[in-house]
Amino acid sequence: MKKIILSTLYLVTLSLFLGCSARQANRPVVHHPQNPDTAVVYMTQEISPAALVRIYEALGRPATGRVAVKISTGEAGGHNYLKPELIRQLVNQVNGTIVECNTAYPGKRNTTKEHWKTIKEHGFLDIAKVDLMDEEGDFTIPVEDTTWIKYDRVGSHLKNYDFMINLAHFKGHAMGGFGGVLKNQSIGVASAAGKAYIHSAGITENTTTTWLHTGNQDGFLESMAAAAQAVHNYFGGERILYINVVNNLSVDCDCDSHPAAPEMNDIGILASLDPVALDQACVDLVFNYPSKEGDDAAALIERINSRHGVHILEHAAQIGLGSRAYEIVSIDGEQMLEQLNAQGLSLLVRNHGVTTCHENRGVQDLLTLVETQPERLQGAVVADKLIGKAAAALMITGGVREVHTNLICTPAREMLEKAGVQVSAAQEVEMILNRDKTGQCPMDRRINDTDDPAECVAILKNK
Numbered sequence: 013m014k015k016i017i018l019s020t021l022y023l024v025t026l027s028l029f030l031g032c033s034a035r036q037a038n039r040p041v042v043h044h045p046q047n048p049d050t051a052v053v054y055m056t057q058e059i060s061p062a063a064l065v066r067i068y069e070a071l072g073r074p075a076t077g078r079v080a081v082k083i084s085t086g087e088a089g090g091h092n093y094l095k096p097e098l099i100r101q102l103v104n105q106v107n108g109t110i111v112e113c114n115t116a117y118p119g120k121r122n123t124t125k126e127h128w129k130t131i132k133e134h135g136f137l138d139i140a141k142v143d144l145m146d147e148e149g150d151f152t153i154p155v156e157d158t159t160w161i162k163y164d165r166v167g168s169h170l171k172n173y174d175f176m177i178n179l180a181h182f183k184g185h186a187m188g189g190f191g192g193v194l195k196n197q198s199i200g201v202a203s204a205a206g207k208a209y210i211h212s213a214g215i216t217e218n219t220t221t222t223w224l225h226t227g228n229q230d231g232f233l234e235s236m237a238a239a240a241q242a243v244h245n246y247f248g249g250e251r252i253l254y255i256n257v258v259n260n261l262s263v264d265c266d267c268d269s270h271p272a273a274p275e276m277n278d279i280g281i282l283a284s285l286d287p288v289a290l291d292q293a294c295v296d297l298v299f300n301y302p303s304k305e306g307d308d309a310a311a312l313i314e315r316i317n318s319r320h321g322v323h324i325l326e327h328a329a330q331i332g333l334g335s336r337a338y339e340i341v342s343i344d345g346e347q348m349l350e351q352l353n354a355q356g357l358s359l360l361v362r363n364h365g366v367t368t369c370h371e372n373r374g375v376q377d378l379l380t381l382v383e384t385q386p387e388r389l390q391g392a393v394v395a396d397k398l399i400g401k402a403a404a405a406l407m408i409t410g411g412v413r414e415v416h417t418n419l420i421c422t423p424a425r426e427m428l429e430k431a432g433v434q435v436s437a438a439q440e441v442e443m444i445l446n447r448d449k450t451g452q453c454p455m456d457r458r459i460n461d462t463d464d465p466a467e468c469v470a471i472l473k474n475k
Contacts, residue, residue: 051289051338057280059365061101067283077174079108088120089269092260100139109141116207116219145169150203157238157331160214164242165206182256184263189321192291193254198239237328255283263315278365288334345416348395363392378406400444402455405468
């Protein structure tokens with residue numbers, strides 16, 4: 013079964029979550045996925061150790077040799093960093109070493125001694141080898157763009173690795189607007205002195221005085237882009253890959269010991285071989301988020317805009333690090349359908365990092381979700397044993413984005429596709445039969461006279 017490709021144009025017109033056009037005026041850029049330079053960004057709405065491994069494997073670039081897994085170990089007191097239990101399976105599968113560098117700001121990670129304490133307290137030593145790459149000094153690697161910085165100063169232990177997995181937590185950032193793989197690779201791989209050099213846009217490497225030279229915001233963002241490109245080039249562009257876990261979406265970074273609580277729900281995990289496309293896709297998901305009371309992207313959008321955060325993407329693309337045009341390829345469908353069939357389930361719903369399993373026959377579970385938990389369906393990926401017209405109407409009304417099934421009837425497929433829902437089916441038939449296989453499914457038969465999803469659902473509710 014082919015994987016579903018969701019174009020960026022689709023994200024613009026319908027938003028990632030069907031039926032929602034919130035925040036369209038705030039969207040930072042319009043993409044053109046028909047461009048031959050379009051990058052592929054893989055996505056899963058499941059946030060789990062297994063999903064992290066699946067999206068790594070979807071990239072088709074096996075990590076070989078001595079593998080560095082670059083994460084943020086998180087400031088002491090913080091709690092939004094990627095947890096050891098989430099990343100352990102991936103790190104162990106690639107026999108990787110978790111790598112970090114000391115910070116340039118006062119805190120519990122600005123000295124090697126204190127940083128090791130934080131690493132231990134956060135549980136990373138329990139799952140894998142950990143390396144503070146600037147513990148024994150640093151060295152410089154060349155940058156292509158010398159507008160502000162003339163080199164990138166990175167931890168000396170970077171020399172010990174053949175391959176890097178840039179595993180970032182996508183969220184807001186007090187200075188950069190947002191932090192994703194570009195920040196994780198620039199500021200994150202730089203030594204403490206290198207961080208000061210980037211933050212000051214090439215003025216100083218002194219971690220004490222650098223904060224007196226942070227007025228050049230665009231220079232700082234462009235310096236990050238240049239440093240990220242330097243690390244990309246250091247690994248030849250072919251021995252590195254990029255993953256963003258889009259959860260715990262606070263406006264504050266994991267470097268904050270007291271981050272603001274997230275005001276919006278989790279989105280999923282995205283990955284690409286192109287770091288610019290990956291961060292761009294994540295930014296777009298935030299800017300096009302279907303906000304509502306209690307689940308609102310407004311604060312994070314404001315944080316990104318107020319720091320001119322999108323400029324790092326503009327400059328990174330300008331200097332040739334990657335492309336801002338992309339297509340999102342969902343990896344959820346095939347795995348969900350396999351799970352549904354293996355476990356004898358009738359319905360799987362995946363949304364906001366959570367997968368729920370359902371076992372009732374017919375459309376009862378969908379009807380219950382529409383009536384009592386509509387947020388579970390809004391923007392969801394769904395795997396269903398079979399889909400008739402009644403199920404299709406409920407999915408459309410609920411705002412489902414993508415469906416996968418063993419069997420679908422033609423009217424259901426046509427209704428879903430007309431509503432913009434992505435459909436993947438192993439088999440298509442003229443109609444869904446009743447359980448005795450003597451005629452049409454009774455639920456579908458009741459709505460034969462209308463093709464309007466809302467009218468169909470009203471009829472079903474009045475049963």
